[in-house]
Amino acid sequence: xxxxxxxxxxxxxxxxxxxxxxxxxxxxxxxxxxxxxxxxxxxxxxxxxxxxxxxxxxxxxxxxxxxxxxxxxxxxxxxxxxxxxxxxxxxxxxxxxxxxxxxxxxxxxxxxxxxxxxxxxxxxxxxxxxxxxxxxxxxxxxxxxxxxxxxxxxxxxxxxxxxxxxxxxxxxxxxxxxxxxxxxxxxxxxxxxxxxxxxxxxxxxxxxxxxxxxxxxxxxxxxxxxxxxxxxxxxxxxxxxxxxxxxxxxxxxxxxxxxxxxxxxxxxxxxxxxxxxxxxxxxxxxxxxxxxxxxxxxxxxxxxxxxxxxxxxxxxxxxxxxxxxxxxxxxx
Amino acid sequence: xxxxxxxxxxxxxxxxxxxxxxxxxxxxxxxxxxxxxxxxxxxxxxxxxxxxxxxxxxxxxxxxxxxxxxxxxxxxxxxxxxxxxxxxxxxxxxxxxxxxxxxxxxxxxxxxxxxxxxxxxxxxxxxxxxxxxxxxxxxxxxxxxxxxxxxxxxxxxxxxxxxxxxxxxxxxxxxxxxxxxxxxxxxxxxxxxxxxxxxxxxxxxxxxxxxxxxxxxxxxxxxxxxxxxxxxxxxxxxxxxxxxxxxxxxxxxxxxxxxx
Numbered sequence: 001x002x003x004x005x006x007x008x009x010x011x012x013x014x015x016x017x018x019x020x021x022x023x024x025x026x027x028x029x030x031x032x033x034x035x036x037x038x039x040x041x042x043x044x045x046x047x048x049x050x051x052x053x054x055x056x057x058x059x060x061x062x063x064x065x066x067x068x069x070x071x072x073x074x075x076x077x078x079x080x081x082x083x084x085x086x087x088x089x090x091x092x093x094x095x096x097x098x099x100x101x102x103x104x105x106x107x108x109x110x111x112x113x114x115x116x117x118x119x120x121x122x123x124x125x126x127x128x129x130x131x132x133x134x135x136x137x138x139x140x141x142x143x144x145x146x147x148x149x150x151x152x153x154x155x156x157x158x159x160x161x162x163x164x165x166x167x168x169x170x171x172x173x174x175x176x177x178x179x180x181x182x183x184x185x186x187x188x189x190x191x192x193x194x195x196x197x198x199x200x201x202x203x204x205x206x207x208x209x210x211x212x213x214x215x216x217x218x219x220x221x222x223x224x225x226x227x228x229x230x231x232x233x234x235x236x237x238x239x240x241x242x243x244x245x246x247x248x249x250x251x252x253x254x255x256x257x258x259x260x261x262x263x264x265x266x267x268x269x270x271x272x273x274x275x276x277x278x279x280x281x282x283x284x285x286x287x288x289x290x291x292x293x294x295x296x297x298x299x300x301x302x303x304x305x306x307x308x309x310x311x312x313x314x315x316x317x318x319x320x321x322x323x324x325x326x327x328x329x330x331x332x
Numbered sequence: 333x334x335x336x337x338x339x340x341x342x343x344x345x346x347x348x349x350x351x352x353x354x355x356x357x358x359x360x361x362x363x364x365x366x367x368x369x370x371x372x373x374x375x376x377x378x379x380x381x382x383x384x385x386x387x388x389x390x391x392x393x394x395x396x397x398x399x400x401x402x403x404x405x406x407x408x409x410x411x412x413x414x415x416x417x418x419x420x421x422x423x424x425x426x427x428x429x430x431x432x433x434x435x436x437x438x439x440x441x442x443x444x445x446x447x448x449x450x451x452x453x454x455x456x457x458x459x460x461x462x463x464x465x466x467x468x469x470x471x472x473x474x475x476x477x478x479x480x481x482x483x484x485x486x487x488x489x490x491x492x493x494x495x496x497x498x499x500x501x502x503x504x505x506x507x508x509x510x511x512x513x514x515x516x517x518x519x520x521x522x523x524x525x526x527x528x529x530x531x532x533x534x535x536x537x538x539x540x541x542x543x544x545x546x547x548x549x550x551x552x553x554x555x556x557x558x559x560x561x562x563x564x565x566x567x568x569x570x571x572x573x574x575x576x577x578x579x580x581x582x583x584x585x586x587x588x589x590x591x592x
Contacts, residue, residue: 007549014542025535025583056530101528110525150447253447277450278523289525306525314527318514329507332499 005075013068020064024055069098086331089324096317103310109134110306112291115142117299120264124305136305138284143260143272145293145301154250155187155214157229161243170214181243184219192251193295194230202228206295212249257290259301275303285309336380337401337443341435343373348428355425363424367415370428374408377435381405388445393461394452396580397441402462404434406469410501414473418497422484426476434472456519464512464537468572470505471544474498475569478562495558498565499551506544513537532583536575543571 003009027047028035036044036053051058076091111124111133120141126133158167161181168185170176176185194213195205202215212231218224218241229247230236237244258276263283265271273281273288280289285307292302350366353359381401384392392398411427448457477493516534517527528534547564550556556564 007553007555010549011546014546018539018542021530021535021539024530025532025579029530254450255453256450278454280522280525287525289523304525308525311521311527315518318518321510322514325507325510329503332503 001074001078004071005078006071009071010068010075013064013071017061017064017068020055020061023052027052027055029056030054065098065101069095084327086324086327089320090328091324093317093320093322093324096320097314098317100310100312100314100317103313104308107309108307110304113140113288113303113305114292115140115259115261115301115303117142117144120262136286138266139264140288140303140305141262141264141270142301143262145257145259145298147254147293147298148256148258149252150255151252153190153192153212153252155190156248156250157185157214157216158246158248159183159185159243160246182220183243186217186219187214188217188226189215190249192249194228204295208254208295209249209251212247212251214247214249216245257293257301259290259303261288261303336376336383337435337438340373340376340380340404341432341439343369343376344428344432344435347373348425348432351425351428355422366424366428370408370411370424370431373431374405374412377401377405377408384445388447390448390453391458391461393457394446394448395442397438397443399461399465400434400438400441402465403468404431404438406462406466407431407434407472410469410473414477414497414501417500418477418493422480422493426480427473430472430476451523454519454523456515456522460512460515460519463508463515467505467508467512468576470501470508471565471569471572474501474505475565477501478565481558481562495561498561502544502548502565502568506541506548509537509541509544513541532579533575536571536579536583540568540571540575543568 031053033044033048033053036047040047047053051060055061072091072095076088076095080088109124111126113121113124113136115121118141120139122136122139124133124136155170155172156167157170158165159178159181160166164180166178166180168176168178170185170187172187172190174186177183178185189202191202191204191211191213192209193205194202194211197203202213205211213228215226215228217226220242225238225241227238229245231247231249234246256276258274261273261275261281263271263273265284271283273283275281275288275290277290280287282288287306287308289304289306290301291304294300294302347366347368347370350362350364350369354363354366381392384398384401388394393402407427407430411423411431414427415423477498481493481498513534516537520529521527547556547561547568550564551561
């Protein structure tokens with residue numbers, strides 16, 4: 001028992017856990033076995049046989065954590081009368097964290113829920129993390145999805161002709177007149193990530209401002225034309241025009257992704273909720289996180305559904321560790 | 333903003349030079365001037381951070397440059413604490429050296445103010461980054477004192493810092509690192525649905541935490557005398573440096589934005 005509770009054993013276990021964790025951080029985890037054979041042809045056999053491709057899910061890593069938990073538990077028990085409460089709280093807190101993690105492995109579930117607007121679904125699909133992918137005991141319907149931005153886009157144009165230039169800010173649909181150039185401009189359409197589809201239509205490829213473009217209607221000397229101007233390609237000009245126009249896009253930035261959903265219980269009741277980044281929604285023991293979206297589609301959203309029966313135990317462990325550690329810091 | 337940070341760097345260098353001259357030539361006035369320069373550097377850095385906070389409309393903790401400024405700010409507070417707990421001339425020299433080294437590292441990072449990505453728009457960002465930087469600052473000061481202990485105080489025991497100073501810095505750093513890891517875990521649970529994902533930064537934070545836990549336990553049981561404690565602090569700082577810089581540049585992961 002004394003050896004089981006010893007600081008020396010803690011040191012050995014901590015060193016082992018640190019060492020294999022370090023290996024797991026350097027060696028790509030959960031890759032297909034072919035990948036290891038192509039990346040390390042000589043070491044692949046050992047990596048796969050030892051489970052180094054899945055360090056954190058291996059039985060021997062779980063064994064190390066279990067041994068650490070046993071070491072802590074016996075240590076707390078043997079020294080319960082000899083040490084002050086902060087020390088007991090810190091060590092017991094770590095045990096609670098490990099217990100909560102065990103509960104997650106034993107009773108937790110996780111999966112992605114891709115939804116189209118108006119569609120109700122309860123079947124999860126496997127997320128990258130893997131694990132059990134059950135069917136939800138209720139359905140989730142996507143009422144709407146939107147991307148929120150910090151501020152609207154700004155469109156700046158640098159117009160120049162015969163060595164004279166002028167910069168103006170234009171707005172979609174609003175006509176701007178430049179008397180010194182005899183030019184009338186009207187922005188028709190703006191795209192943050194311009195791409196030309198197979199049928200020759202300009203469309204948005206993603207919500208990111210990867211290729212900002214502005215379509216202008218130009219009028220000068222009784223003539224008119226419509227053209228696209230690109231922020232990333234200022235040299236793309238039209239030789240037929242007596243002037244140059246350089247478009248600069250001052251981009252909006254994505255603030256949040258928001259899904260409006262309805263949870264449809266088996267009893268027939270419906271509960272509305274909003275899911276956004278850093279603001280998940282809960283329903284019947286499941287928590288829903290904003291996980292993804294499809295560029296160019298504002299009628300589609302991907303949620304991550306998680307059930308973790310151990311998470312509150314983990315947080316209680318955090319509280320115990322912090323309480324004990326604060327007292328230990330004040331009175332070492 | 334950048335001008336104020338550069339001014340802080342210049343004043344830090346001046347403070348470091350003052351303390352170096354004080355030590356080399358026993359010119360006390362240089363040391364006193366160095367103290368004033370370091371205090372002015374702290375004021376300039378505080379102004380730089382405040383201006384950046386105001387301009388960006390968010391706490392300046394979103395990328396490598398900003399976190400280095402926060403680290404330097406924590407180091408200047410820690411340096412002041414060190415000079416109070418260990419009132420010898422070397423304290424200013426060590427504090428100034430670490431402070432200017434961190435600001436020099438910041439000069440290599442991109443200082444552009446950028447809007448936060450959605451996942452970072454949370455109050456947890458402030459708690460998580462600040463506690464982590466406070467921990468790194470405490471570990472850096474402990475290691476600086478340890479290096480001094482090994483390099484200089486070995487020949488002159490009068491210059492030797494009391495172990496209590498190193499231990500106090502280690503204890504504070506360990507506490508802050510624990511809070512940093514836990515705030516990160518709570519935030520990750522809220523943003524990504526998992527308090528722990530074995531992301532490289534998380535993993536290396538755990539490794540660093542285990543290293544310092546072992547150091548403090550061994551010291552507690554008397555297995556780690558002053559000299560071994562000093563070497564342990566240096567090993568611990570190597571883990572901190574890898575967690576902070578190495579992971580960003582070599583391993584990526586969920587914290588990859590912090591390397592930009």
